[in-house]
Amino acid sequence: MSATTILAIESSCDETAAAVLRPPGTILSSLIASQAELHSRFGGVVPEVASRNHLLAIDPLVRRALEEAGISANDLGAVVATSGPGLAPALLVGASYAKGLSLALGIPYLALNHLEGHLLSPFLGSEEIPPHVALLVSGGHTQLTMVRGAGDYTVMGRTLDDAAGEAFDKVAKLLGLSYPGGIEIDRLAEQGDPRAHEFPQALPERENLDFSFSGLKTSVRYFLEKNPAMPKTTQGMADICASVRQAIVGVLLRKTEHAVVASGLRRIALSGGVAANRALREGMMNLCQSKGWELHLPSPELSTDNAAMMAFAAVHHLAMGERSPVIREISPQWQVG
Ligand code: KG4
Numbered sequence: 001m002s003a004t005t006i007l008a009i010e011s012s013c014d015e016t017a018a019a020v021l022r023p024p025g026t027i028l029s030s031l032i033a034s035q036a037e038l039h040s041r042f043g044g045v046v047p048e049v050a051s052r053n054h055l056l057a058i059d060p061l062v063r064r065a066l067e068e069a070g071i072s073a074n075d076l077g078a079v080v081a082t083s084g085p086g087l088a089p090a091l092l093v094g095a096s097y098a099k100g101l102s103l104a105l106g107i108p109y110l111a112l113n114h115l116e117g118h119l120l121s122p123f124l125g126s127e128e129i130p131p132h133v134a135l136l137v138s139g140g141h142t143q144l145t146m147v148r149g150a151g152d153y154t155v156m157g158r159t160l161d162d163a164a165g166e167a168f169d170k171v172a173k174l175l176g177l178s179y180p181g182g183i184e185i186d187r188l189a190e191q192g193d194p195r196a197h198e199f200p201q202a203l204p205e206r207e208n209l210d211f212s213f214s215g216l217k218t219s220v221r222y223f224l225e226k227n228p229a230m231p232k233t234t235q236g237m238a239d240i241c242a243s244v245r246q247a248i249v250g251v252l253l254r255k256t257e258h259a260v261v262a263s264g265l266r267r268i269a270l271s272g273g274v275a276a277n278r279a280l281r282e283g284m285m286n287l288c289q290s291k292g293w294e295l296h297l298p299s300p301e302l303s304t305d306n307a308a309m310m311a312f313a314a315v316h317h318l319a320m321g322e323r324s325p326v327i328r329e330i331s332p333q334w335q336v337g
């Protein structure tokens with residue numbers, strides 16, 4: 001494995017992130033400039049606003065990442081950036097910056113897939129990625145993937161409509177909570193009763209590993225129309241949040257269990273922003289303990305968007321001899337598997 005020090009840049013959505021990593025997994029610095037507050041008044045991410053703010057944030061952020069890592073740009077061996085999937089105007093900023101730096105320093109550039117960054121994040125620091133079933137749950141994606149090793153993926157199931165994080169965020173909006181609402185629902189749910197209300201868990205068939213969350217959102221909307229006073233009390237709000245969390249986490253756990261049985265593997269990895277959810281982490285731990293399966297969880301900081309996970313994905317691809325030409329376009333729809 002190459003010992004090249006890597007600078008990674010991530011700008012696929014509303015977070016500008018930069019990290020410096022020494023292979024296989026020593027994070028020398030990992031910085032995130034979040035724009036969540038800027039977008040919260042729009043109730044979601046506005047691509048042009050994200051792009052403009054990536055542009056403002058990126059150069060000072062990269063300089064600070066190098067400073068915190070205690071190195072200069074000349075010590076870098078490669079510069080990598082998220083090239084997709086994501087918002088085109090946002091991706092363009094990080095990828096263009098990385099290409100410019102690669103040309104200026106005369107070092108390799110590598111275009112990376114954001115989903116792969118999430119997928120490999122639970123193994124940050126390992127030289128090998130062992131075969132496993134991965135549940136990737138973020139604001140933009142929900143998928144079960146069979147991972148045979150770095151770069152070798154088969155999608156087993158994915159959402160047909162909203163992503164799990166999106167479902168949390170849309171329900172949070174209905175409840176009048178601030179964006180991104182997944183964290184708020186998770187926090188309020190801690191004081192609530194998950195059995196208070198029964199919200200639907202779609203596609204229950206054992207052999208179907210796809211997800212659907214749009215019905216849940218609709219069902220919560222009807223529920224709130226019928227019970228407008230309920231979220232106004234602290235306990236009422238907590239009970240709704242706990243019940244919504246239960247509906248989303250319940251279906252994630254059940255389908256992951258089915259996917260692991262179908263795969264014949266005995267190892268699960270959880271990643272993406274929703275992997276920070278307390279009930280999901282706890283549920284996965286209980287499931288794996290009861291089945292004797294191995295569980296890999298990224299730390300909460302590595303679960304949400306960051307550049308350290310992208311640098312780690314780069315370690316594996318650079319070691320396989322991969323490089324990207326600087327004329328490589330961004331790929332806003334790039335999928336894995
Ligand atoms: O991976 P991520 O940072 O960005 C994407 O690539 O989408 O995921 C962000 C998503 C948001 O939808 C946010 O509400 C959700 O992750 N999220 C959570 C929690 N923390 C973040 N959802 C539920 N519970 C949490 N604790």
Ligand code: ZN
Pocket residue numbers: 114118138139272273304305
């Ligand atoms: Zn993400």
